[in-house]
Amino acid sequence: MATDWTDRIRLRNLRFLLSLAQTRNLSHSAALLNTTQPALSKWLKDLESDIGLTLFERHARGLSPTTHGEVLIAHARRITAQLDRAAVDMNVLRDGGAGRVAIGASGAAASEAAPRGVLALAERMPDLRIDLVEGTMDRLLSLLVQGDLDIVIGRSSGNHVDESRISSEVLYIEPIDLVARPGHPLFERPAIDWDDVRAYRWLVWPARTPIRNALETALAAAGQSMPPNYIESNSVIANVAMINNSDVIGTASHRATVMLVEMKVLRILPLHLDGFGSVSMYWRNDEIYPKSLEQALECMRQVVKDGTAP
Numbered sequence: 019m020a021t022d023w024t025d026r027i028r029l030r031n032l033r034f035l036l037s038l039a040q041t042r043n044l045s046h047s048a049a050l051l052n053t054t055q056p057a058l059s060k061w062l063k064d065l066e067s068d069i070g071l072t073l074f075e076r077h078a079r080g081l082s083p084t085t086h087g088e089v090l091i092a093h094a095r096r097i098t099a100q101l102d103r104a105a106v107d108m109n110v111l112r113d114g115g116a117g118r119v120a121i122g123a124s125g126a127a128a129s130e131a132a133p134r135g136v137l138a139l140a141e142r143m144p145d146l147r148i149d150l151v152e153g154t155m156d157r158l159l160s161l162l163v164q165g166d167l168d169i170v171i172g173r174s175s176g177n178h179v180d181e182s183r184i185s186s187e188v189l190y191i192e193p194i195d196l197v198a199r200p201g202h203p204l205f206e207r208p209a210i211d212w213d214d215v216r217a218y219r220w221l222v223w224p225a226r227t228p229i230r231n232a233l234e235t236a237l238a239a240a241g242q243s244m245p246p247n248y249i250e251s252n253s254v255i256a257n258v259a260m261i262n263n264s265d266v267i268g269t270a271s272h273r274a275t276v277m278l279v280e281m282k283v284l285r286i287l288p289l290h291l292d293g294f295g296s297v298s299m300y301w302r303n304d305e306i307y308p309k310s311l312e313q314a315l316e317c318m319r320q321v322v323k324d325g326t327a328p
Contacts, residue, residue, distance in 0.1 A: 023068035029101065032094040034061060035073075039091045043080040099164040118147040119310045122158035124172030125254045126229060126297055129274040131189065131322055132171050138317040146310055154252060155228070159184070162300060168311050171318065173228035174298040184300050189322045191296045192272040194233050196287040199262050210288055212242050220248040221260055221268045227252065229295055233269050236291040258283060271295065 037047040044062075048055040066073050073087035083091060119139065123132035128150075136150050151158070151167065158170045163183055174188060196215065204210050204218075222244065223230040237243055249266065251257050254274070261268045261284060270284070278284040299318055301311065 023065065026068070029098070031061070031065070032098050034058065035091060035094045036098065038062065038074065038081060039083055039087075041080075042082060096164050099166050102166075117308065117310045118149065119169070119314045120149040120151065120167045121314065122151045122153060122161060122167040122170040122172075124153065124155050124158060124170075125223070125252055126173045126271045126274070126295070127171040128152040129254045130271075130277050131273065131297060131318065134321040135171070135314070135318040138321050139314050142313055142317060143310060146313075152254075159300060162302060165302070168301065169314055169318070170300040172297060174296040183303055185303055186298050186300045187319075188296050188298050189318065190273070191294050193294055194229065194236055194291050195270050195272050195275045196289055196291070197261065197268045197270050197275055197278075197284045198265070198287055200282060200285050202265055202285070204287065205285060212240075212289065215267055215287060215289060216242075216245045218245075218265055218267050220244055221257055221266045222248050222250060223269065224250045224252050229269070229271060232295040233291070239292045240290075271297075 034047070034051060037050055038044070038058075041047045041050070044059055045055045048058045051058065062074065069086075069090075071086040072084050073090060074081040074083055121132060121136065132150060136148055139146065140148060151161075153161075155170070155172045158167060158172065161167045162170045171189070174186075198204060204214060207214065222233060234244075249260070251260070257268055257270075258278065260266055267287070268284070270278075275284060275286060279286060299315065301315065
């Protein structure tokens with residue numbers, strides 16, 4: 019049962035709390051919120067008194083959230099995100115749409131599985147508004163928990179997943195490829211070995227990302243390591259551009275690589291790597307799933323199974 023203080027909370031109060039969490043300064047937040055510092059200070063003091071917990075520690079440099087404050091701030095972020103989402107959804111419905119599905123995809127999925135799934139969903143539900151957002155898995159999963167995204171597709175990463183809030187399903191497992199531009203000098207050789215490949219600068223995904231972990235494991239199994247002067251990038255578009263405009267050696271997920279090979283953008287280097295990575299689909303553990311979400315999940319499963327969008 020809700021306590022009295024929750025009955026007095028208004029949306030503007032949540033904005034107060036989030037502003038204090040961001041600025042960590044009463045005067046700065048008061049200016050941003052078009053109120054006065056004494057009024058904001060009194061509101062915070064009254065809230066803490068109502069709850070019976072200290073939400074912010076006061077010190078000479080400003081404010082810092084306590085453990086209790088961090089919990090309430092997290093709730094405030096989810097509530098405001100849901101309200102913002104509701105406003106967008108209502109606008110879509112008012113304009114005659116059938117609702118909205120927001121899908122997040124990391125680099126591994128953004129260039130192949132996610133776009134195919136979006137196209138399949140658009141064909142199945144023509145009046146549905148579909149948003150596709152690319153980002154890193156930690157950021158996308160945070161947006162999923164907040165309610166800004168409905169589904170996230172990307173490298174399987176149990177470290178970022180709260181199983182009490184998020185359901186997950188492995189969509190596919192794939193090898194890692196070394197790639198280069200079609201006109202790379204290496205393809206003129208009758209045979210390519212590791213010394214040949216290591217003579218060039220490599221382009222790899224950032225450290226501690228799932229695909230980088232898979233690459234390092236595969237290289238170790240082959241008794242190899244990356245050359246010392248490599249480039250790190252987490253952008254699919256930037257990686258393709260750099261590979262096509264230089265002789266760097268790139269690393270890529272196999273499904274995305276096959277698509278880019280068919281488009282004559284990349285070629286796979288004939289060096290075998292034993293490493294594998296998996297791509298998973300994540301969604302919130304909500305009690306009720308709208309039809310659009312169920313259809314989106316099914317479309318993602320189907321395009322992965324078929325290899326192409328229906």
